[in-house]
Amino acid sequence: MPIAAASSACCCRRVTLPADLFSPDYLTARERFCATARAAGAQLHAIAIDACGPNAEALGIDIAWLGAAHPQRLLLHSSGLHGVEAYAGSAVQLALLADPPNIGANDAMVLVHVLNPWGMAWLRRTNENNVDLNRNFLHDGESWSGAHPLYRALNSLINPESPPGFDAFMPRIAWFVARHGMGALIQAIAEGQYDYPRGLFYGGNVLQQGPAHYLAWLQQHLSGVRRVFALDLHSGLGRWGGEMLIPEPGNITTANMLSRALRRSLAGVAGGDAVAYTTRGDIGLAMTRVFSGARVDYLTQELGTYSPLRVLHALREENRWHHSGSGGVDHSAKRRLLEALCPEDSTWRAQGVKLGVSLALDTTAWLFEEEHNDGL
DSSP states (O other), X not given: OOOOOOOSSSTTTTOOOGGGGOOSSHHHHHHHHHHHHHXXXXXXXXXXXXXXXXXXXXEEEEEEEEEOSSOSEEEEEEEOTTGXXXXXXXXXXXXXXXXXXXXXXXXXXXXXEOSOHHXXXXXXXXXXXXXXXXXXXXXXTOOSOOOOHHHHHHHHHHSOSSOSOOOOXXXXXXXXXXXXXXXXXXXXXXXXXXXXXXXXXXXXXXXXXXXXXXXXXXXXXXXXXXXXXXXXXXXXXXXXXXEEEEEOTTOSSOHHHHHHHHTSOOTTSTTSOOOOXXXXXXXXXXXXXXXXXXXXXXXXXXXXXXXXXXXXXHHHHHHHHHHHSOOOSSSXXXXXXXXXXXXXXXXXXXXXXXXXXXXXXXHHHHHTOHHHHTTO
């Protein structure tokens, strides 16, 4: 059923102030998402996971479906793959549901709310098994092993087996930066590793329950789609208040064409930011496998916050609290990580919602526009 037409010129139409869209906890975000989806006339789906929240509450991946029951063209918008980053992603999706774009008779917009609900509920970037889910989508037959040589050298520094506390981390990591360069350091740490289960950016040793259920849901409900644009929203990487758009290598639409179509700079494309690092096992690879019979484009949208070392330090201290402390959510390490990935600054929050909604609206306008997609 088509949704009422609306111009994409203004990205926060009929929406409360952006700061009001940010929820204080997972349960509030989940309730607001489902209520707003119902008000928009969306069909709701829920994928339950076994893990529970801090108060033993049930957790799940919630999905709002607007548009055709059997679409030919699909915008797939996901948030919260990195748990605590979902606070920003949820706000963007609430704004989209509050005033959705025009969706044609053969089109659908599917919003996937919090792919890592355990991480959001517990204020962690990882899931219940300390797995970074955006390093967990390995190809069939790919080895669940390996770590960058520099990661091995850094392991005791970035993954200390002690509770949070001052230990001269910043001057010590600065020595590695001076010796190897910031780019090499970030690549080594963030590309994904499979040998240190208690360490940062651990990709796991098997596809995790949440991702497995999600991929199965996509195959069950959307296997007939012929044209897919997947947007996965993250936060923490890039300049404060800005965005970084990272295309998946091998997109059907070349990065240069996509950049022109969306009127935006893409990382790795002339005029855009340099790609910060490459990864193993990211979700973009999984999209091309799930929708093997469709034309698929994929973008990661990063909402920039603080410097890479500040974000890394926050991740490190929260990881120490999880493994060497009680892991409870009421701790300064948790609050610092939340601030690092979803700043309280009202200007940042307003800009984050604006960027997230604007990209989704411009993408739907381009994707669903008949002239260039007639042949799908």
